[in-house]
Amino acid sequence: MKTILISIIMFLMFCSSGFAQTLEERIKVLEDALKKQEQTIKEQQKIIEELKADIKKGKPEEQQQMAQPKEAPKETPPPAPPEMKQATPAEQQQIAQPKEAPAPAAKETQKKSTLEQVQEQVEQLKEEVGQVVEAQKKNILSVFNPAIGLVTDVIPSYTSQPSTKTGKDRPGGFDFWLRSVELDLAASVDPFARAYAVLNASADPVTGEASFTVEEAAIQSTSLPWNLTLKAGRFFAEFGRLSYIHDHELPFVYRPLVLDEYIGGESKTDGFQLNFLFPLPHYLSLTAGIGDQFGDTPNDVGAFRHFNQLNFWSRMSTYFDLTPNISLETGFSGLINPSTTDRGGLLVQPDGSIMIERQRRVLDLDLTVRYQPLRNNQFKSLIWGAELLYSDNCYLVNPTGIPGKALFNRTVGSFGLYSYLAYKFHRQWTAGFLYQWLENPQNNNIKISAYSPYITWAISHWNQLRLQYTYTARNGAFLLRDDSNISLQWSWIIGSHAHGWQER
Amino acid sequence: MKLKMFRLFSVIPLLVILCSVPMPAHAAKIRIVTTLTDLADFARNVGGDQVEVYSLATGVEDTHGIPMKPSFVPIMNRADLLIEVGFDMEHSFLPALQEASKNPRIQVGKPGYVDCSKGIIPRDVPKSTDHYAGDVHPYGNPHYMLDPVLAKTAIKNICNALVEFAPQYQAEFTRNRDAYLAKLDTKIAEWEREARPLKGVKFIAYHEEWNYFAARFGMDFFGTVELKPGIDPTPRHIEQLITSMKTEHVPIVVREPQFPEKVPKRIAQQTGATLITLPIMPGGVPNTETYIKMMDYIIHTMVAAVQGRK
Numbered sequence: 001m002k003t004i005l006i007s008i009i010m011f012l013m014f015c016s017s018g019f020a021q022t023l024e025e026r027i028k029v030l031e032d033a034l035k036k037q038e039q040t041i042k043e044q045q046k047i048i049e050e051l052k053a054d055i056k057k058g059k060p061e062e063q064q065q066m067a068q069p070k071e072a073p074k075e076t077p078p079p080a081p082p083e084m085k086q087a088t089p090a091e092q093q094q095i096a097q098p099k100e101a102p103a104p105a106a107k108e109t110q111k112k113s114t115l116e117q118v119q120e121q122v123e124q125l126k127e128e129v130g131q132v133v134e135a136q137k138k139n140i141l142s143v144f145n146p147a148i149g150l151v152t153d154v155i156p157s158y159t160s161q162p163s164t165k166t167g168k169d170r171p172g173g174f175d176f177w178l179r180s181v182e183l184d185l186a187a188s189v190d191p192f193a194r195a196y197a198v199l200n201a202s203a204d205p206v207t208g209e210a211s212f213t214v215e216e217a218a219i220q221s222t223s224l225p226w227n228l229t230l231k232a233g234r235f236f237a238e239f240g241r242l243s244y245i246h247d248h249e250l251p252f253v254y255r256p257l258v259l260d261e262y263i264g265g266e267s268k269t270d271g272f273q274l275n276f277l278f279p280l281p282h283y284l285s286l287t288a289g290i291g292d293q294f295g296d297t298p299n300d301v302g303a304f305r306h307f308n309q310l311n312f313w314s315r316m317s318t319y320f321d322l323t324p325n326i327s328l329e330t331g332f333s334g335l336i337n338p339s340t341t342d343r344g345g346l347l348v349q350p351d352g353s354i355m356i357e358r359q360r361r362v363l364d365l366d367l368t369v370r371y372q373p374l375r376n377n378q379f380k381s382l383i384w385g386a387e388l389l390y391s392d393n394c395y396l397v398n399p400t401g402i403p404g405k406a407l408f409n410r411t412v413g414s415f416g417l418y419s420y421l422a423y424k425f426h427r428q429w430t431a432g433f434l435y436q437w438l439e440n441p442q443n444n445n446i447k448i449s450a451y452s453p454y455i456t457w458a459i460s461h462w463n464q465l466r467l468q469y470t471y472t473a474r475n476g477a478f479l480l481r482d483d484s485n486i487s488l489q490w491s492w493i494i495g496s497h498a499h500g501w502q503e504r
Numbered sequence: 505m506k507l508k509m510f511r512l513f514s515v516i517p518l519l520v521i522l523c524s525v526p527m528p529a530h531a532a533k534i535r536i537v538t539t540l541t542d543l544a545d546f547a548r549n550v551g552g553d554q555v556e557v558y559s560l561a562t563g564v565e566d567t568h569g570i571p572m573k574p575s576f577v578p579i580m581n582r583a584d585l586l587i588e589v590g591f592d593m594e595h596s597f598l599p600a601l602q603e604a605s606k607n608p609r610i611q612v613g614k615p616g617y618v619d620c621s622k623g624i625i626p627r628d629v630p631k632s633t634d635h636y637a638g639d640v641h642p643y644g645n646p647h648y649m650l651d652p653v654l655a656k657t658a659i660k661n662i663c664n665a666l667v668e669f670a671p672q673y674q675a676e677f678t679r680n681r682d683a684y685l686a687k688l689d690t691k692i693a694e695w696e697r698e699a700r701p702l703k704g705v706k707f708i709a710y711h712e713e714w715n716y717f718a719a720r721f722g723m724d725f726f727g728t729v730e731l732k733p734g735i736d737p738t739p740r741h742i743e744q745l746i747t748s749m750k751t752e753h754v755p756i757v758v759r760e761p762q763f764p765e766k767v768p769k770r771i772a773q774q775t776g777a778t779l780i781t782l783p784i785m786p787g788g789v790p791n792t793e794t795y796i797k798m799m800d801y802i803i804h805t806m807v808a809a810v811q812g813r814k
Binding site: 125128129222223224225227228229277279280281282283285318319320321324327329372374375376377378379427428460461462494500501 | 565603
């Protein structure tokens with residue numbers, strides 16, 4: 001099985017073709033243009049020297065030629081190729097056909113003036129070419145480096161309840177959280193694939209020490225046939241709408257609770273994923289993948305992982321332009337882990353029972369409606385996004401929590417959703433409201449709802465502040481209490497920052 | 505039973521992928537996708553009846569911020585040629601769309617990828633790409649299309665790409681190109697005549713879009729409403745801009761239609777300058793559907809604004 005999979009991957013990877021670099025071509029064009037200009041000057045200097053010699057000899061027919069100077073400017077128009085400094089038609093006419101029979105002294109002055117003009121243009125051209133060459137030179141030392149960007153995300157906050165009453169990782173009260181320092185690297189591997197890595201360091205909630213993780217490190221094919229793209233390595237799998245978006249790119253401060261509870265935060269996996277674009281006039285995309293984990297919590301598979309202990313997922317998505325300014329995008333996703341082994345450990349329930357996850361099944365329906373006026377889409381938009389998830393996990397239950405008692409299987413069906421509205425009323429300002437509601441995936445009698453108004457100030461494309469208030473109500477949750485939280489998120493980016501398809 | 509159903513659910517997508525038959529790549533007309541409307545106009549003029557052209561922009565958008573609509577993806581997937589302005593103008597949307605299109609013909613470096621900036625010397629090549637200078641373009645200012653002489657290079661590049669793609673129509677493409685260039689040359693001479701009153705006239709605009717235009721027609725591009733490219737103005741910047749405009753007697757404020765009117769209007773009111781709205785690509789304002797009509801509109805509006813002040 002493994003051999004077959006590897007063979008398929010290898011075959012697909014090498015079916016593509018390559019890139020070419022246009023930067024050097026551009027410099028070459030500029031250099032050629034400069035050479036031509038210099039050649040033109042030399043030719044014109046030669047003509048002028050000849051004319052001067054002829055004037056001294058006083059030959060009338062040569063004086064006549066001076067008025068029509070050997071057609072040279074016509075054949076090699078002075079400010080030649082790179083169009084930039086090309087003379088206007090009116091100027092060209094002036095150069096090529098001097099006004100009728102001026103006096104010899106005047107003609108010479110005119111010639112000199114033409115020469116000066118050309119020289120001036122060549123000097124200007126040299127300067128401009130120099131600028132371009134200089135601009136390229138500065139990249140020479142780092143020419144083989146990938147694109148590098150560093151994203152930092154800090155969140156000072158205040159929570160009204162201690163973590164023992166909220167069930168959160170972060171302490172209650174005042175908290176200053178360096179949520180992530182993310183190093184992004186990306187480059188082409190060869191003509192057939194691109195690769196990227198996202199290395200993340202974040203502060204431990206208790207000790208404050210930085211813990212380092214490889215969030216993503218994946219290779220992606222660039223030109224497979226049959227509308228296919230293959231991704232392999234560690235990556236955020238395409239599932240739903242926001243589970244594969246990095247924290248700092250979310251439209252609000254925190255990842256929706258339903259994604260944390262049902263997916264395990266980001267849809268992180270080690271595996272591979274194939275995406276297929278249907279060859280139709282309408283946008284329809286299908287993604288399917290396989291990996292050994294999904295979300296933050298890995299399976300404890302022991303010494304041997306069976307095929308049914310892997311995770312399988314897929315997502316079908318489509319898009320409609322309702323009007324030029326209004327669009328609807330929707331997707332349907334499914335995840336199954338047929339045999340989960342101790343994922344998340346022993347799950348102690350409020351009634352004292354202990355559960356162990358045996359099988360994981362999640363379905364997801366996502367919807368995004370955008371009003372984005374074409375004319376000033378950078379300044380104004382209204383986005384409604386929602387995601388509804390259904391978890392149908394199967395657990396092995398020890399009803400009393402006492403070892404040796406009879407165990408039985410229980411399937412728990414739970415729903416959860418989030419829905420947000422974001423109104424951008426200025427290039428820098430967006431106001432929004434997030435509503436969340438979910439049932440606990442192990443016990444659907446425990447329900448949580450949360451309400452979060454927020455406002456975002458994007459000082460620039462790379463520097464953003466967001467203020468969010470969240471009231472969380474916990475219904476039926478043993479020992480847990482409702483709480484209020486106010487957070488100020490400050491995210492910034494230095495270096496390279498690509499605008500990916502997923503973050504659109 | 506349920507488990508078997510879920511297994512089946514996971515396998516079906518793979519089967520669908522393997523069994524799907526791609527649509528035939530060959531079609532009667534050459535399918536061209538352009539990023540902006542001026543390129544679409546050029547492609548139609550050069551390609552004539554042999555081409556079918558689709559522009560991602562409609563004309564009213566910010567040239568750097570065309571929305572990445574998934575509906576573009578199937579169109580780009582089937583494109584034979586993708587024509588872009590270049591100099592990193594389209595960096596915020598085109599690379600992601602190219603990747604999503606899964607069309608190997610239009611990827612960077614392939615014959616179907618047409619960079620119209622080839623052969624053009626850029627202005628304002630930044631010494632540093634540090635974001636202190638705003639959202640600068642590492643290869644230089646990409647708004648060369650507002651200089652009609654440089655636009656001729658773009659037209660030639662489009663023609664070359666078409667000839668390379670379909671050499672059987674070389675004569676037709678060359679004929680179309682020459683006819684259009686001749687028409688453009690006549691218009692350039694006309695615009696230069698008309699624009700004589702603009703020589704030396706200072707103006708400001710919202711974004712650094714007019715550097716090439718100003719150089720071609722002898723105008724003085726005095727400054728921008730934006731603090732830096734892509735960075736919104738601060739109150740202090742506006743105050744300084746107003747003061748320097750008053751000192752230097754800057755008579756014109758240009759607002760591009762994709763930017764809000766409020767700040768340019770306030771600057772114009774406080775400096776006594778004339779506020780005009782000018783398109784940056786065909787279709788940006790009514791009656792500018794073609795490149796020539798757009799340039800006509802720009803020159804006429806600019807000249808009228810200058811002469812109206814005398």
